[in-house]
Amino acid sequence: MSQGKILITGAARGLGLGMTRYFLQHDYQVLGLDIDKYALTELDEAQLPGLQLVHLDVADEQSVQTLSRLIERQFGRLTGIVxxxxxxxxxxxxxxxxxxxxxxxxxxxxxxxxMLICKHMANLLRPGSAIVNIGSTRAHQSEPDSEAYAAAKGGLIALTHALAVSLGPEIRVNAISPGWIDVSALQPGKNEPPPSPADHRQHPAGRVGEAEDVAALARFLLSAEAGFITGQEFIVDGGMSKRMIYLDNPAAE
Structure with missing residues (x-):
């Protein structure tokens, strides 16, 4: 029995591809959006039951609005948005x-x-449904030369609680901020090396994260079991943001 139809943006590669596969495996229907035509073609050729794909630039308001009308005519209501x-x-x-x-x-x-997806798609959600925004631990921690990404993800965390207040109580809105998630096997057309043993060991959890770690939390947050949770950010980083890190010998650097 289908658990409902959810919309996932950036669905054709990386974390989005991992989440798409996860939700399909758990009997959801997925409407996957992506701007990457090559990755969309690769995913479409897999012919996964319950998956429909759309080429879309989420930053193009006219395209988002047009898709919203199409979804309403052809599919009716959604049960969640990622x-x-x-x-x-x-x-x-x-x-x-x-x-x-x-x-x-x-x-x-x-x-x-x-913001545009919520603006034009929130009205397609059934009362009691939820939205999950995928943030990043870089909203809180930075390395050099990452201003644009950090600022955008920090803004997304603020947007999350603003939307939760504006759309509640009918719709809940939460954010998941992943740390290092291994998506090396989820990049069509690329050959990325997997994390090294040292990469895994530095995490208090003993390993780098997997797409399923994020997808499982997203599934919970979209469910009725999370009905009292809204406006929150959940860090999924294997404990790295809680680890105090100092160089053993700064003079050697």
């Missing part, structure tokens, strides 16, 4: 060299995109 689409590479040039075009595009996809 805002996952993002320009996921956090690094760019130094702040002195940061391109305004890059800054604006990252904010457009990573922050404006979820």
């Amino acid at each position: 805002n996952n689409a993002a320009i996921s590479l956090p690094y760019h040039e130094s702040i002195q060299q940061l391109s305004l075009v890059h800054w604006q595009r990252v904010l457009a996809v990573n922050l404006t995109g979820p």
